[in-house]
Amino acid sequence: xxxxTQSPRHKVTETGTPVTLRCHQTENHxxxxxxxxDPGHGLRLIHYSYGVKDTDKGEVSDGYSVSRSKTEDFxxxxxxxxxxxxxxxxxxxxxxxxxxxxxxxxxxxLTVV
Amino acid sequence: xxxxxxxxxxxxxxxxIVQINCxxxxxxxxxxxxxxxxxxxxxxxxxxxxxxxxxxxxxxxxFLSRSKGYSYLLLKELxxxxxxxxxxxxxxxxxxxxxxxxxxxxxLIVHP
Numbered sequence: 392x393x394x395x396t397q398s399p400r401h402k403v404t405e406t407g408t409p410v411t412l413r414c415h416q417t418e419n420h421x422x423x424x425x426x427x428x429d430p431g432h433g434l435r436l437i438h439y440s441y442g443v444k445d446t447d448k449g450e451v452s453d454g455y456s457v458s459r460s461k462t463e464d465f466x467x468x469x470x471x472x473x474x475x476x477x478x479x480x481x482x483x484x485x486x487x488x489x490x491x492x493x494x495x496x497x498x499x500x501l502t503v504v
Numbered sequence: 505x506x507x508x509x510x511x512x513x514x515x516x517x518x519x520x521i522v523q524i525n526c527x528x529x530x531x532x533x534x535x536x537x538x539x540x541x542x543x544x545x546x547x548x549x550x551x552x553x554x555x556x557x558x559x560x561x562x563x564x565x566x567f568l569s570r571s572k573g574y575s576y577l578l579l580k581e582l583x584x585x586x587x588x589x590x591x592x593x594x595x596x597x598x599x600x601x602x603x604x605x606x607x608x609x610x611x612l613i614v615h616p
Contacts, residue, residue, distance in 0.1 A: 424603070433608040434547070434591065439601075447601075481546060490535055490552035493593070493604055498546050 394418045395496035397482050403502045410469040412499050414482030416462075422485035423465040424493065425449075425457065427478040434481065440465055472503040508607035510592050515613045516582055524577045524610045526592030534597040537604055538566050538577045541589045550577070550590075579612075587614045 394417035404410050414423060425437040426449075436449030438457040446457050454476060458466045469476055482496040507529040516522040528536070535554040539547035551559055553568035553575060565578040579586055589611050593604035 426606075431608065434593075434606040436603060436605075439603060449603075490537070490554065491602070492537065492549050492552060494549060495546040 395482055395484060395494065397480075397496040397499045399499060400497065401500045403504060404472050406473060406503055407471050410472050410501065412467045412480055412482075412501070414465045414467070414496060416465075416484055418484075419462055420484040420486070421462075423459065424483040424485075425455075425465065425467045426481045426483060426495075427451065428481060428498075429478050437467065437480075469501075472501075474503050477501060477503045508592055508594055508605060510590075510607045510610045512608070513611045513613070515615065518582055518584060518614055518616050520582050521578065521580050522582060522612065524579070524590050524592075524612065526575045526577075526607060528573050528575075528592070528594045528607075530573070530594055530596045530598075532596045532598035533570055533594065534602060535595040535604075536566075536568055536575050537593040537595070538564075538575075539591040539593065541591060541609065543588075547591055582614050584614055584616070587612060 396415045398413045422441055424439040426434045428434045435451045437451055437455050438449055440446045440459040456468045480499045483493045486492045486494050510526045537552050538550040540550050541547040551566035553566050558567045563580045568575045589609040591609045592607040595604040
């Protein structure tokens with residue numbers, strides 16, 4: 392258990408509305424990540440953070456923004472949700488083990504109608 | 505970036521052995537990971553290889569050949585609960601981000 396919680400776990404929202412997903416960790420990890428997972432595409436990196444207020448884009452960052460104002464929280468915002476953003480979103484941290492393994496939160500299922 | 509290839513689906517019989525292959529191309533290899541993901545759940549870490557050879561962990565083993573860009577996950581004494589998707593991920597040090605890229609996963613179906 393890497394001490395990661397995501398909220399909300401499930402959400403249905405309408406096209407054009409803003410949505411924020413929260414990732415909270417309790418073990419002071421420096422690196423945090425947001426992935427989305429879709430059939431046929433696997434896990435794809437949206438944004439990541441390497442410290443408070445330090446973030447960078449991943450492979451599929453268009454339409455998403457992130458913020459990290461404190462170590463424990465990494466927020467993912469969809470400014471104006473579209474149906475193509477219907478997906479399951481996983482937050483992850485980089486562990487301190489020998490492999491610096493990525494550990495995932497439970498996931499947030501988002502449906503945009 | 506990396507090009508990671510693994511079979512889409514495999515089936516096997518309870519009690520048998522199955523090998524799931526992963527091939528990759530990367531300019532700055534820095535480690536390979538295997539994850540298990542049950543339907544509707546998050547991926548969970550299984551194994552990590554950074555040097556050539558076999559790493560064994562109970563019923564699961566993972567092998568790496570860096571020169572061939574090849575890894576496999578070996579599952580022995582298959583159980584019904586092993587039905588899941590298995591994800592291969594490769595970390596690349598070029599570009600400085602050290603973030604793993606994931607393959608599309610192999611869906612393993614174990615039948616009685």
